[in-house]
Amino acid sequence: MQTLPGLVVTGASGRMGQMLIRTIAASDKARLAGCLERPGHAWVGRDVGECMGGGPLGVLVTDDPLEAFAQAQGVIDFTAPAATVAFAALAAQARAVHVIGTTGLEPEHIAAIEAAARHAVIVRAGNMSLGVNLLVRLTQKVAQALDADWDIEVVEAHHRMKVDAPSGTALMLGQAAAEGRGVTLEQAMVSGRDGITGARERGTIGFSAIRGGDVVGEHDVIFAADGERIVLRHLATDRTIFARGALKAALWGQGQKPGHYDMMDVLGL
Numbered sequence: 419m420q421t422l423p424g425l426v427v428t429g430a431s432g433r434m435g436q437m438l439i440r441t442i443a444a445s446d447k448a449r450l451a452g453c454l455e456r457p458g459h460a461w462v463g464r465d466v467g468e469c470m471g472g473g474p475l476g477v478l479v480t481d482d483p484l485e486a487f488a489q490a491q492g493v494i495d496f497t498a499p500a501a502t503v504a505f506a507a508l509a510a511q512a513r514a515v516h517v518i519g520t521t522g523l524e525p526e527h528i529a530a531i532e533a534a535a536r537h538a539v540i541v542r543a544g545n546m547s548l549g550v551n552l553l554v555r556l557t558q559k560v561a562q563a564l565d566a567d568w569d570i571e572v573v574e575a576h577h578r579m580k581v582d583a584p585s586g587t588a589l590m591l592g593q594a595a596a597e598g599r600g601v602t603l604e605q606a607m608v609s610g611r612d613g614i615t616g617a618r619e620r621g622t623i624g625f626s627a628i629r630g631g632d633v634v635g636e637h638d639v640i641f642a643a644d645g646e647r648i649v650l651r652h653l654a655t656d657r658t659i660f661a662r663g664a665l666k667a668a669l670w671g672q673g674q675k676p677g678h679y680d681m682m683d684v685l686g687l
């Protein structure tokens with residue numbers, strides 16, 4: 419009998435960490451091989467199921483990433499940029515597929531991830547849901563079909579605890595709009611307007627962020643012209659959509675060649 423791929427979840431106590439643990443524990447395609455938290459965290463050394471307020475899952479939370487990764491075929495990582503860069507090097511060393519959901523990554527973090535992807539499979543996306551990845555494709559197509567008479571604005575809303583803006587998803591959507599229009603996002607991006615900004619510059623792609631309450635994630639791409647507007651919208655109401663996507667990515671990554679992949683590769687979009 420073949421054993422199921424073993425997956426480690428980093429940031430086990432986080433919003434996404436707990437969602438991922440539940441999703442993997444309920445899956446018949448993978449097994450929970452480990453759970454990671456920071457040294458000194460109250461969960462370290464305890465059964466993760468009991469930490470989450472349920473029955474035991476038979477997996478103790480560890481603070482030793484190398485030991486955990488060495489016994490796994492995949493690592494699912496929704497934490498913070500510095501942690502993700504460190505985990506990328508360790509997962510590559512262990513030849514485990516590294517699925518990265520962490521957002522707020524700066525160019526230097528991405529360069530370090532690219533370096534790790536020379537030796538191992540990394541799947542990274544600012545949003546792992548099927549719906550958003552489809553919306554990314556639609557955004558690219560709509561932007562391609564319209565000229566710069568149509569102003570493009572990306573508006574996103576998230577819960578009060580989110581630490582980065584624009585969201586990873588907003589950046590994916592902005593990137594797709596820029597590609598569709600044949601410009602670079604770096605050239606076109608205008609973020610966080612405030613004060614006397616002057617009139618909107620033709621051809622720019624604007625970003626606005628709202629933070630409050632428990633909003634899981636909402637994204638609009640607005641194409642606004644004289645006399646009409648097109649609004650492409652995705653509303654996330656449950657974090658399981660991200661966890662299911664991440665699990666799919668970890669399974670898809672098994673047996674792939676080393677490289678830096680995204681959810682478009684996984685979903686075949």
Ligand SMILES: NC(=O)C1=CN([C@@H]2O[C@H](COP(=O)(O)OP(=O)(O)OC[C@H]3O[C@@H](n4cnc5c(N)ncnc54)[C@H](OP(=O)(O)O)[C@@H]3O)[C@@H](O)[C@H]2O)C=CC1
Nearest residue numbers: 429432433434496497498501519520521543544545546660
């Ligand atoms: N790509 C996607 O589909 C999605 C991406 N995300 C992204 O995932 C990330 C996490 O989101 P969320 O779960 O809401 O955030 P949380 O703050 O709830 O969880 C983050 C977890 O990572 C842990 N962590 C941070 N740094 C380290 C470290 N150095 N070593 C070990 N653990 C660490 C935190 O521990 P501590 O509390 O001790 O700091 C915490 O448990 C964010 O970047 C978010 O934008 C979220 C949803 C979907």
Ligand SMILES: O=C(O)C1=N[C@H](C(=O)O)C[C@H](O)C1
Nearest residue numbers: 521544545580585586587635
């Ligand atoms: O932090 C979150 O919660 C989310 N982060 C991702 C992002 O930055 O786009 C994905 C999702 O919107 C939830």
